[in-house]
Amino acid sequence: MSFCRSRTGDLRLAVFLEARVRNIGVGIVVIGFLLSLFGCSKESEDKKANQRGVEQASEARLAMNSLLDEGMTVALHLLEKNGEFYPFAVGLQFDSKIAIVATLDGDDHPESNDVLASLYPALREDIRKGEYTAVGIVTNVTVRKNETDEPIDALRIQIEHPEAEPMACFVPYRLENGKVIKGELVAQWAEPLVIDNEQKD
Numbered sequence: 001m002s003f004c005r006s007r008t009g010d011l012r013l014a015v016f017l018e019a020r021v022r023n024i025g026v027g028i029v030v031i032g033f034l035l036s037l038f039g040c041s042k043e044s045e046d047k048k049a050n051q052r053g054v055e056q057a058s059e060a061r062l063a064m065n066s067l068l069d070e071g072m073t074v075a076l077h078l079l080e081k082n083g084e085f086y087p088f089a090v091g092l093q094f095d096s097k098i099a100i101v102a103t104l105d106g107d108d109h110p111e112s113n114d115v116l117a118s119l120y121p122a123l124r125e126d127i128r129k130g131e132y133t134a135v136g137i138v139t140n141v142t143v144r145k146n147e148t149d150e151p152i153d154a155l156r157i158q159i160e161h162p163e164a165e166p167m168a169c170f171v172p173y174r175l176e177n178g179k180v181i182k183g184e185l186v187a188q189w190a191e192p193l194v195i196d197n198e199q200k201d
Helices: 023-082 112-128
Strands: 088-092 097-100 134-143 152-160 167-176 179-182 186-189
Touching: 023 088, 023 097, 023 134, 023 152, 023 167, 023 179, 088 112, 097 112, 112 134, 134 167
Parallel strands: none
Antiparallel strands: 088 097, 088 134, 134 152, 152 167, 167 179, 167 186
């Protein structure tokens, strides 16, 4: 896997009607006045809709950043404490609190793929029930910056929000004397794992 960095008119026509004082002049002026009212109302509605879109995008960014920070913090703590961790998730609740989500099947040493196989459906069900508005899925992976490079350890934190495209964030790291030395975070667009934006409506 190679890294890639995240990528970061309506034309309005104003019509002004002028009329001289004739038999039909008053009618034209009235029509022009009504059209101007309609145009102002339409413009006001469009501005409100655009503002709502901006606010939703801003809220989505804040939520995703919060999940990224929390997921990274928990993962780094587990690495320094245990030297490893099993996949887990962080979920943003409606009261803006973040919950840690993990699935256990009684196996003390499960395979990571088995953990994910139970974690994904559990998150989908929690989201369906309205327990979380957005989630972050945290895994411990090995990646290569380039095909010829040696594999390196990295945190992979996939953030999913119904108002944004899924984002996979990678944080390379190494352990030195029980401490985690982080590399530069790199992000890329990702395929959804638990929140399908196309089906949200």
